[in-house]
Amino acid sequence: MARIVGGVATTHVPSIGKAIAEKKQNDPYWKPFFKGFDYVHYWLARTKPDVAVVFYNDHGLNFFLDKLPTFAVGAAAEYRSEDEGWGIPVSRPIPGDAALSWHLINAMVADEFDVTMCQDMLIDHAVTIPMALIWPGTAPWPVRIVPIEINTVQHPLPSLARCLKLGRSVGRAIESYPQDLRVMVVGTGGLSHQLDGTRAGFINKEFDELCLDKIVSKPEELTRYSIHDLVEESGSQGVEFLNWMAMRGAMTGQVTELNRNYHIPISNTAAATVVYDNQPQIALKAA
Amino acid sequence: MQQDIPGTTIFDGDQAQKGLALNRMCFSFNSAENRAAFVKDEDAYCRRYGLSEEQRAAVKSRSVLKMIEAGGNVYYLAKLAGIFGLNVQDIGAQQTGMTVEAFKSKLQEAARV
Numbered sequence: 001m002a003r004i005v006g007g008v009a010t011t012h013v014p015s016i017g018k019a020i021a022e023k024k025q026n027d028p029y030w031k032p033f034f035k036g037f038d039y040v041h042y043w044l045a046r047t048k049p050d051v052a053v054v055f056y057n058d059h060g061l062n063f064f065l066d067k068l069p070t071f072a073v074g075a076a077a078e079y080r081s082e083d084e085g086w087g088i089p090v091s092r093p094i095p096g097d098a099a100l101s102w103h104l105i106n107a108m109v110a111d112e113f114d115v116t117m118c119q120d121m122l123i124d125h126a127v128t129i130p131m132a133l134i135w136p137g138t139a140p141w142p143v144r145i146v147p148i149e150i151n152t153v154q155h156p157l158p159s160l161a162r163c164l165k166l167g168r169s170v171g172r173a174i175e176s177y178p179q180d181l182r183v184m185v186v187g188t189g190g191l192s193h194q195l196d197g198t199r200a201g202f203i204n205k206e207f208d209e210l211c212l213d214k215i216v217s218k219p220e221e222l223t224r225y226s227i228h229d230l231v232e233e234s235g236s237q238g239v240e241f242l243n244w245m246a247m248r249g250a251m252t253g254q255v256t257e258l259n260r261n262y263h264i265p266i267s268n269t270a271a272a273t274v275v276y277d278n279q280p281q282i283a284l285k286a287a
Numbered sequence: 288m289q290q291d292i293p294g295t296t297i298f299d300g301d302q303a304q305k306g307l308a309l310n311r312m313c314f315s316f317n318s319a320e321n322r323a324a325f326v327k328d329e330d331a332y333c334r335r336y337g338l339s340e341e342q343r344a345a346v347k348s349r350s351v352l353k354m355i356e357a358g359g360n361v362y363y364l365a366k367l368a369g370i371f372g373l374n375v376q377d378i379g380a381q382q383t384g385m386t387v388e389a390f391k392s393k394l395q396e397a398a399r400v
Contacts, residue, residue, distance in 0.1 A: 200382045
């Protein structure tokens with residue numbers, strides 16, 4: 001059976017893609033952010049996942065505002081990226097796992113999450129930048145991906161509670177997959193930031209730290225925040241934290257935080273990178 | 288009734304309806320060819336996408352706040368701003384009436400809270 005080995009959550013700011021292309025990882029501005037990935041790489045070398053299920057939001061590459069799903073699941077053999085309009089390098093394609101995608105889709109719809117199924121889906125920087133951070137370099141990708149897209153752009157947005165439940169549904173679906181796969185979950189975006197309006201540049205360290213603390217073992221407590229609260233506390237684009245909640249929900253076992261890196265600012269954003277361990281509940285009870 | 292969040296426009300159904308033409312034009316800027324066509328003849332390009340007078344004036348003024356007022360969504364406006372060579376710090380500075388340096392300092396200061 002498939003097993004969820006843990007998760008990685010990270011900011012997906014576009015300028016990170018530029019910094020990677022220009023090899024600025026050790027520049028004083030970038031180093032405090034990139035060093036957060038040393039632990040990610042160490043953890044991956046030990047856990048060796050086969051597949052990454054990636055929760056993210058599209059920013060107007062695959063979807064436009066005319067037909068916008070709340071939740072969409074990729075079901076492609078391969079995912080390509082394309083020009084997003086402002087000149088970050090276009091990623092090479094990333095292999096998919098269509099069989100697992102369809103298993104997740106079947107299980108989620110049976111579980112009353114009526115997702116949009118995407119046999120073709122362009123992935124934008126919200127997938128490609130975390131991938132390039134988690135697996136730097138040009139070696140063939142060591143994992144296949146299943147991208148799960150969440151609308152964080154056009155309101156009404158799904159609530160924190162809904163995204164946590166969606167994640168839980170995905171987690172149960174992964175664990176019911178008959179193939180012996182090691183699956184990691186990824187949540188991208190956030191933390192607090194706002195690009196638009198006279199409140200542009202808004203960052204809220206205190207709220208971010210609260211979210212980072214609560215999401216580990218008490219994610220339900222965060223569901224008391226409405227979307228309106230979330231915009232107020234973490235900024236118009238800080239709502240990307242919904243992707244983190246879905247990722248957290250997908251880890252169905254005993255979750256612990258293995259590493260946390262929080263740094264202000266990267267571009268206009270409070271940047272965070274966290275690694276989570278997920279141990280089966282049963283194993284813990286036995287021990 | 289929810290309190291408005293100062294300096295923040297929630298991109299909801301009202302904004303989405305208002306901004307559809309403007310955002311559709313910005314969506315087209317994913318293509319380099321379309322960006323070049325806009326630069327070559329801005330008026331013609333805006334007409335092709337059926338921008339309202341308010342939207343056309345907002346684009347002409349290069350004011351991000353006016354574009355938001357006209358229904359623009361910032362993720363899409365960022366594609367337009369890219370054509371003008373502006374990144375998110377530049378548009379942050381423009382919207383808050385600060386210099387880019389002052390805006391960057393403000394971001395740095397958020398770390399010291």
